[in-house]
Amino acid sequence: GQNIDQPTEMTATEGAIVQINCTYQTSGFNGLFWYQQHAGEAPTFLSYNVLDGLEEKGRFSSFLSRSKGYSYLLLKELQMKDSASYLCAAGGATNKLIFGTGTLLAVQP
Amino acid sequence: GAVVSQHPSRVICKSGTSVKIECRSLDFQATTMFWYRQFPKKSLMLMATSNEGSKATYEQGVEKDKFLINHASLTLSTLTVTSAHPEDSSFYICSAREWGRDGNIQYFGAGTRLSVL
Numbered sequence: 001g002q003n004i005d006q007p008t009e010m011t012a013t014e015g016a017i018v019q020i021n022c023t024y025q026t027s028g029f030n031g032l033f034w035y036q037q038h039a040g041e042a043p044t045f046l047s048y049n050v051l052d053g054l055e056e057k058g059r060f061s062s063f064l065s066r067s068k069g070y071s072y073l074l075l076k077e078l079q080m081k082d083s084a085s086y087l088c089a090a091g092g093a094t095n096k097l098i099f100g101t102g103t104l105l106a107v108q109p
Numbered sequence: 110g111a112v113v114s115q116h117p118s119r120v121i122c123k124s125g126t127s128v129k130i131e132c133r134s135l136d137f138q139a140t141t142m143f144w145y146r147q148f149p150k151k152s153l154m155l156m157a158t159s160n161e162g163s164k165a166t167y168e169q170g171v172e173k174d175k176f177l178i179n180h181a182s183l184t185l186s187t188l189t190v191t192s193a194h195p196e197d198s199s200f201y202i203c204s205a206r207e208w209g210r211d212g213n214i215q216y217f218g219a220g221t222r223l224s225v226l
Contacts, residue, residue, distance in 0.1 A: 030213055031213055033214065033215075035217075040200075040220075040222075041219065041220065042115075042202050042217040042218055042219050042220040043153070043202075043217050044217070045214055045215075045216060045217075048213075048214055087152065087153070091213050095141075095206075095213055096143070096155060096158065097143075097155070097213075097215060099152045099153045100152060101151065101152040102152050
């Protein structure tokens with residue numbers, strides 16, 4: 001079957017580092033995506049991993065281990081504006097994206 | 110990243126009316142567009158895959174006669190909610206993917222909040 005698991009909620013402090021984990025099971029694999037979604041808005045693309053390893057983009061990094069069906073999104077130097085829902089999505093054999101339920105991150109002062 | 114425009118951003122309509130939502134890729138050609146539905150505090154549920162010049166592929170449980178999809182050009186897909194009822198009230202989001210660009214990244218429109226009275 002196809003399944004994406006990620007924590008429902010997380011809380012972190014401004015200026016800190018937070019890691020959001022995601023495990024996935026898909027029929028075929030075509031990449032792992034992370035999106036940020038603020039309440040009432042559409043998701044915005046953050047990162048894409050198709051090979052094992054770490055991809056770094058400024059304050060955001062994403063890691064993938066295909067053998068473990070595991071990814072994480074790392075957010076450094078947290079800012080209040082980073083409070084949002086973070087969606088993990090896996091691309092399957094049909095090129096569709098299977099989305100997790102999202103992790104609601106609350107950044108506190 | 111690529112820009113996807115979705116219009117309107119909000120619709121309030123009476124029960125029984127039809128509502129059309131447009132999704133446009135502004136700076137790239139999208140051979141494939143996707144339509145999602147999202148309930149409050151839930152993740153995105155794929156409704157259908159829209160392919161330019163051919164019929165849309167609907168996910169299981171999505172009524173194709175209720176949610177009409179047309180992808181007439183490489184930059185435009187439309188979703189028409191026919192004879193809308195209160196249970197159709199939701200946040201509808203489209204996304205577009207350009208063939209050969211950035212792998213399979215989907216870029217999302219701003220979403221349309223539909224409220225059926």
